[in-house]
Amino acid sequence: MDQFFQQLINGLAVGGIYALVALGYTMVYGVLKLINFAHGDLFTIGAYLGMTLFVGMGLAGKAPVLVSVLLVALMVMGLVALLGRLLERAAYRPLRKAGRLSAVVSALGASIFFQNAVMLIWGGKYEVYPETMRPSVILSLFGMGVPLIRLIIIGVSVLLMLALYWFIDRTRTGTAIRAVAIDQSAARLMGINVDRIISLVFCIGPGLGGVAGMMVGLSYGQIDFNMGFSYGLKAFTAAVLGGIGNIPGAMLGGLLLGLIETLGAAYLTIAWKDALSFLVLILILIIRPTGILGERTAEKL
Amino acid sequence: MKRVRFPEGAKIPAVAVLIMIAALLPQVLNQYWIAVCVSVGLGALLSLSLNVILGQAGIFNMGHAAFYAVGAYVTAVLNTRLQIPVLWLLPAAGAAAGLCALLVARPIIHLRGDYLLIVTIGIVEIVRIALINDVGGLTGGANGIFGIARPEIFGVRIRRDIQFYYLIWGAVGLTVLLFSRLNRSRVGRALSCIKEDDIAAEGCGIDVARCKLLAFVLGASWAGMAGTLFAARMTIISPGSFTFWDSVLLFAAVILGGGSQAGVILGAFLVFGLPEIFRDFASARMLIFGLALMVMMVIRPQGILPPGSRRYDTGFLSRRERAAGDGRT
Numbered sequence: 001m002d003q004f005f006q007q008l009i010n011g012l013a014v015g016g017i018y019a020l021v022a023l024g025y026t027m028v029y030g031v032l033k034l035i036n037f038a039h040g041d042l043f044t045i046g047a048y049l050g051m052t053l054f055v056g057m058g059l060a061g062k063a064p065v066l067v068s069v070l071l072v073a074l075m076v077m078g079l080v081a082l083l084g085r086l087l088e089r090a091a092y093r094p095l096r097k098a099g100r101l102s103a104v105v106s107a108l109g110a111s112i113f114f115q116n117a118v119m120l121i122w123g124g125k126y127e128v129y130p131e132t133m134r135p136s137v138i139l140s141l142f143g144m145g146v147p148l149i150r151l152i153i154i155g156v157s158v159l160l161m162l163a164l165y166w167f168i169d170r171t172r173t174g175t176a177i178r179a180v181a182i183d184q185s186a187a188r189l190m191g192i193n194v195d196r197i198i199s200l201v202f203c204i205g206p207g208l209g210g211v212a213g214m215m216v217g218l219s220y221g222q223i224d225f226n227m228g229f230s231y232g233l234k235a236f237t238a239a240v241l242g243g244i245g246n247i248p249g250a251m252l253g254g255l256l257l258g259l260i261e262t263l264g265a266a267y268l269t270i271a272w273k274d275a276l277s278f279l280v281l282i283l284i285l286i287i288r289p290t291g292i293l294g295e296r297t298a299e300k301l
Numbered sequence: 302m303k304r305v306r307f308p309e310g311a312k313i314p315a316v317a318v319l320i321m322i323a324a325l326l327p328q329v330l331n332q333y334w335i336a337v338c339v340s341v342g343l344g345a346l347l348s349l350s351l352n353v354i355l356g357q358a359g360i361f362n363m364g365h366a367a368f369y370a371v372g373a374y375v376t377a378v379l380n381t382r383l384q385i386p387v388l389w390l391l392p393a394a395g396a397a398a399g400l401c402a403l404l405v406a407r408p409i410i411h412l413r414g415d416y417l418l419i420v421t422i423g424i425v426e427i428v429r430i431a432l433i434n435d436v437g438g439l440t441g442g443a444n445g446i447f448g449i450a451r452p453e454i455f456g457v458r459i460r461r462d463i464q465f466y467y468l469i470w471g472a473v474g475l476t477v478l479l480f481s482r483l484n485r486s487r488v489g490r491a492l493s494c495i496k497e498d499d500i501a502a503e504g505c506g507i508d509v510a511r512c513k514l515l516a517f518v519l520g521a522s523w524a525g526m527a528g529t530l531f532a533a534r535m536t537i538i539s540p541g542s543f544t545f546w547d548s549v550l551l552f553a554a555v556i557l558g559g560g561s562q563a564g565v566i567l568g569a570f571l572v573f574g575l576p577e578i579f580r581d582f583a584s585a586r587m588l589i590f591g592l593a594l595m596v597m598m599v600i601r602p603q604g605i606l607p608p609g610s611r612r613y614d615t616g617f618l619s620r621r622e623r624a625a626g627d628g629r630t
Contacts, residue, residue, distance in 0.1 A: 035415065091595045098602030100414075101361075105556045108549055109594025116588040233422065233545070240419045275430040278423030285416055286408045 002144050007266045008259070013150040013219060015258020016157030020212035021235030022242070022250040023164065024205030030181035030245040031201050033100060037107040038087060039209055040232020041114035046080045046210025047223040048122050054133050065135055069218070076214050077207040084206025085199050093195075111228075118225040126224050129217040153215050160208060161251045168247055177201060181245065230274075234261075237281050243294025252293060323470055327463045335462045337577045342469035343531055344573035345566045348554040349476050350523035355552065356560035356608075357484065358516035359496030361414045364421030365551050367428040368398040368521035370543035372528025374432065377446040377538050378439050387452040387533040391526050398525025399518045406517045410510055425545050432540040445539025452533045465534050472530060476523070477562050483519075492516055493611070557597060559604020567605055571597075 021043055028036045053072045062068065091110045095103040137148040168174035179187040180197045188194050216231070217223045234257060242253025257277050265273040284292065327335050347369060354362045372394035379385050379393060409420050435442040451460045452468070459468055483489050491512045494502040503509050532538050550572050558568025575593065579586035597605075 029415075033415075035418070091599065094599045095602050098598075101556050102598045102602040102604075105553050106595050106598040108553055109591045109598065111591070112587055112594065113591030116585070116591060120584060120588060233426070237419065237423070240416065244415065271434045272430060275427045278427050281423055282409070282420055285412060285420055289412050289416060 003266065005142070005144060006146070007262050009146055009150050009154070011259040011262030012255060013153045013258070014262060015255035016154050017212045017215055017219075017231070017254075018235045018238045018258050019251045019254025020157050020160060020208045020215075021231060022239040022254045023161070023247065024209040025236050026239040026242075026244055026247060026250040027177075027201050027205045029239070030247075031177065031184075031198055032092065032096070032103075034092065034103050035107065035236065036092075036205075037104070037232070038091075038110035038114055039205065040228035040235070041111050041118070042080055042084055042087075042206040042228070043209040043213040043231055043235075044118055044223070044225060044228035045083065045114060046076050046206075046213030047217045047227065048118060048127065048213075048225075049079055049210065050076045050214035050217055051127060051129055051133075051223070052122075055130060065133065069133060073211055073214055076210045080210025080213075081203035081207035084202040084209075087206075088199060088202040093198075115225060115228065122225065124225060126222050129221050129223065134218050134221060149219050153219055156215065157212070160211070164204070164208070165247065165251075173197075173200065234277060237277055240291055241281055241284055243291030246291070246293050249291055249293035253291070256292075320474070324467075327466050332462065335466055337574060339462055339465045339469055339534065341570055341573045342466065342473055343527060343534075344551070344554065345473050345569035346469065346476060346527040346530070347524055347551050348558070348565045348569040348572075349473070349480060349562065350520045350527060351551050352520075352555050352558075352560060352562070352565045353480060353483070353516050353523070354520035355555050356565065357489065357496065358492045358513055359414075360410075360513055360517055361418040362421045362517070362520075363418050363545070363548050363552050364423070364425035364428075365520075365524055366543040366545070366547040367421075367425040368402055368524040369528045369531070369547075370428055370432065370540075371398040371401050372522075372525025373532040373538050373543070374440055374446070374528075375525070376529040376532040377449050380449050380532075381446055384450075387450055387529065388454065391529050394529040395522040395526040398528065399522030402518045402521030403514070406514055410513050410517065422545060422548075425543070425548050429540050429544060432543070441539075443540060445537060445541075447537040449532050449536045449538070451536070459533075469530055469534075472527075473566070477566075481562060488512060488515065490611075553594060557594070557604055559601075559607035561606045561608040564604055564606030564608075 021039065024039045024042075025036060028034055028039070050072055053075055054068070057072075063071075087110055091106045092103055095106055135148050135152070138145045139148050139151065140146070168177060176187070176192045176197050177200070179190065179192055180194055184194055187197075212231075213223075213228075216227065235254065238253035238257040239250045240253070241257060242249030242251070244250075257280075260280055261273055261277050264276040268276070288294075326338065330338065347365065351362065351365045354360050354365075375394045375397040376387060376390045379390055380387055405424055409417060412420065432440045432445075433443050440446065451458050453459065454468070457464075459465060484493075491502065491507045494505065494507060495509055495512055499509050531542070535542075554568035554572040555565055556568075557571060558564035558566070571593075576586050576590050579589050
């Protein structure tokens with residue numbers, strides 16, 4: 001039981017990170033029907049930027065750790081969002097009228113570009129997050145040791161997801177995003193500036209992804225230039241699992257995938273951990289092709 | 302609109318010249334570039350096989366390396382355990398890869414494009430993990446299998462790169478020939494129709510699911526046979542050669558090329574050869590490659606050489622009927 005509870009917390013923490021990254025995939029897919037393969041690498045850049053900013057500004061010991069980490073997180077969010085926006089301008093906007101597969105290849109090119117840029121800037125080896133940045137407190141909950149950072153990650157990711165959900169569901173801009181996702185030309189006729197909405201989506205998604213990357217560094221301590229690949233793939237799987245294009249679906253899919261993976265590794269098999277999530281995905285797609293929360297839509301009639 | 306056409310007669314000499322150049326190329330290249338050309342040839346073979354699935358039938362397959370892996374491993378296992386000559390294993394490798402494709406694609410072939418994409422990604426990852434975990438004690442785990450025999454043709458043992466050059470590019474030539482026949486067949490026309498609009502195709506009486514499945518299995522078994530050639534050339538295979546990343550590069554080669562056979566071979570040159578040409582930039586070469594991929598797509602979204610529209614033999618029509626037809630298209 002103890003072990004189960006611990007694994008549950010671990011699973012939720014990983015799941016929260018998957019969910020945040022999955023939101024970026026699903027929102028971009030929603031408005032552009034594009035799989036943004038470079039998203040995983042923006043996530044990596046977030047992780048590296050977080051480390052560099054913290055060390056570079058010499059924040060260690062100047063302010064309470066939580067405050068300085070929060071400050072860095074906000075800066076990472078802004079910078080990665082900017083990068084996402086630039087990416088959309090340079091690599092996707094010119095291809096909006098072209099076939100969807102050309103945009104996918106452009107996204108693959110962007111992914112290769114970012115991955116190698118990270119490798120050239122920060123080096124090809126593992127980087128270790130500074131210890132001063134990581135709250136190493138271990139809480140005792142019901143007689144069990146739970147690292148505080150895992151709980152913070154769960155809390156922050158849930159908070160961000162709720163904020164996003166509120167934004168999409170309640171605000172005018174959020175409504176515009178939903179409208180663009182449903183029908184771009186109709187949205188344009190309603191006076192929505194579609195280009196601006198798409199730019200905005202490319203800010204929100206990468207912003208959340210960048211923070212998620214930083215949380216991986218905070219939680220596990222180690223980052224490398226290649227990490228965006230596996231996290232990106234898992235997060236994308238999560239987005240499909242929940243129903244791609246569907247925002248609550250991405251949240252649910254991410255948390256679910258994190259749980260499946262952690263519990264599967266703990267109780268079934270660790271060697272097949274990565275295969276397990278894909279197996280679940282394939283089964284779900286066979287049974288319910290639109291994902292868990294996806295709505296059945298007529299494709300072309 | 303009037304289209305500029307190559308005179309029909311110019312096509313055959315042009316192809317002949319290309320074949321001559323391909324045949325003479327290894328005489329002027331050094332060892333290193335011959336080895337690069339062999340890799341590009343394998344890439345071209347795989348890209349052509351993926352083109353049947355992705356380019357002709359329009360099925361999003363980003364897991365092609367899985368079938369390549371199945372072919373290579375079937376070859377390696379049967380060769381090292383039972384000492385069956387490598388080239389005799391071509392049909393076995395093709396059949397095994399095709400069977401895998403059939404089993405995998407049967408329940409998912411009706412899914413929408415993007416779902417198919419993620420499922421094929423999932424398959425390539427599952428295959429890779431299965432290989433690493435040494436399924437049935439046959440695959441040798443992360444180290445793979447070594448000691449695969451060299452192929453023999455008419456008593457000549459093929460071991461030097463220059464010999465592999467001719468073997469593999471010969472296979473590419475044969476593939477182009479067969480697949481262009483396929484493209485002109487009833488199935489090929491059905492596939493083009495499905496790619497343009499599958500609902501309309503269904504309405505025309507085409508069994509869409511069956512045709513898609515056929516294309517998928519054919520492309521996969523072709524990749525399996527390419528796997529045999531790969532195993533024979535490397536003599537060592539390991540799971541690291543069959544990753545999602547390799548599938549991505551094949552995908553990029555097909556889309557970059559545009560979907561015609563010549564385009565796909567050109568795409569394979571760009572994807573598998575270009576990073577070698579950028580070798581002088583050392584560690585920045587993949588950076589430049591990524592950038593080049595983006596720029597090329599932005600400049601030419603339809604790919605470098607998209608397939609031309611189909612031309613039919615209209616010799617049996619009268620001149621007036623032909624003129625009327627031209628005016629309409």
